[in-house]
Amino acid sequence: MSIISAFSTRFRLTFWEKSKQDLLHLLFPSKCIVCSEEWPSNEPICSFCKSELHYTGFEKYSEPTELDKLFWGRVTVEGTFALLYFYKNSSTQKILHSLKYGNKPETGRILGKEIGKHVKDLAFIEDADAIVPVPLHPKKQFVRGYNQSTQLAEGISEITGIPIAHHFVAKLQHTASQTRQGRFSRWENVTGNFRVKKTTSSYKHILIIDDVVTTGATLEAMIRSIQTVYPDLRISIISLAIAK
Numbered sequence: 295m296s297i298i299s300a301f302s303t304r305f306r307l308t309f310w311e312k313s314k315q316d317l318l319h320l321l322f323p324s325k326c327i328v329c330s331e332e333w334p335s336n337e338p339i340c341s342f343c344k345s346e347l348h349y350t351g352f353e354k355y356s357e358p359t360e361l362d363k364l365f366w367g368r369v370t371v372e373g374t375f376a377l378l379y380f381y382k383n384s385s386t387q388k389i390l391h392s393l394k395y396g397n398k399p400e401t402g403r404i405l406g407k408e409i410g411k412h413v414k415d416l417a418f419i420e421d422a423d424a425i426v427p428v429p430l431h432p433k434k435q436f437v438r439g440y441n442q443s444t445q446l447a448e449g450i451s452e453i454t455g456i457p458i459a460h461h462f463v464a465k466l467q468h469t470a471s472q473t474r475q476g477r478f479s480r481w482e483n484v485t486g487n488f489r490v491k492k493t494t495s496s497y498k499h500i501l502i503i504d505d506v507v508t509t510g511a512t513l514e515a516m517i518r519s520i521q522t523v524y525p526d527l528r529i530s531i532i533s534l535a536i537a538k
C-alpha cells in the first residue's frame with residue numbers, strides 16, 4: 295500500500311468513526327452527570343462542570359499529602375491518592391451524590407477510569423496485586439443495587455490492569471457480629487464492623503478503594519480488621535475525593 299493510499303484509508307476510517315459518533319450522539323445525546331444538561335461529547339462531565347472541579351494534584355506531590363497525614367499515628371499505610379477535593383455544594387458533591395443515589399453505576403466506572411489515568415504511573419501502584427473496594431452494608435447495597443466503590447474499582451482496574459478482589463472484606467450487620475460468629479467458617483471475625491475473608495491467595499499489597507474520605511474512621515477500622523488477619527499485608531488507599 296502506498297503512503298498516499300494508506301493515508302486516505304486512514305482518513306476515511308477516521309471520518310467514518312467521527313460520523314458514527316456524531317450519529318450516536320444525535321440518537322442518544324449524553325448528559326453531564328453533574329448538571330444533567332445535554333453535552334455533545336463522550337466525556338461524562340461537561341466542560342463547565344469540569345472547570346468547577348477541584349483536582350488535588352496529589353500525583354505531583356513529593357511531600358506527604360494531607361491524606362497521607364490523616365492516617366499518621368493511626369494505621370500503617372503504604373501510599374494514598376485522592377482525585378478531587380470535596381467542598382459542600384460543589385460539583386464534586388453533585389458527582390458523589392450522583393454516584394451513590396443516581397442509579398447510574400456506569401458513572402462510577404467512568405470516574406474510576408479517570409482515577410486510573412492519574413494513578414497508573416505512581417510508584418506505590420507498581421507492586422499492588424489486588425484492588426479491594428470498601429464494602430457497603432448488605433441492606434444498603436440491596437436498596438442501591440450496586441456498590442459505588444466497586445464501580446470505581448472496575449474503572450481503575452480497567453486502566454491499571456490490577457484485578458479486583460471481590461468479597462475480600464465484607465461489612466457486618468451490626469447486630470449479627472456477635473451472634474453469627476460461629477457460622478462463618480470461611481471468615482475470620484475481628485473487632486469492628488468488617489469481616490475479612492481467609493484466602494489461599496497470597497496478596498502482598500492491596501489498594502483499598504473508597505468514594506470519599508472525611509475523618510478516615512471507616513478506612514481505619516477496615517485496615518485494622520485486615521491487618522489483624524494479615525499482619526504482613528501492605529495497604530494503600532485510593533479515593534475519588536477527600537473532604538476539605
Ligand SMILES: [Zn+2]
Binds near residue numbers: 328331343
Ligand atoms: Zn455539567
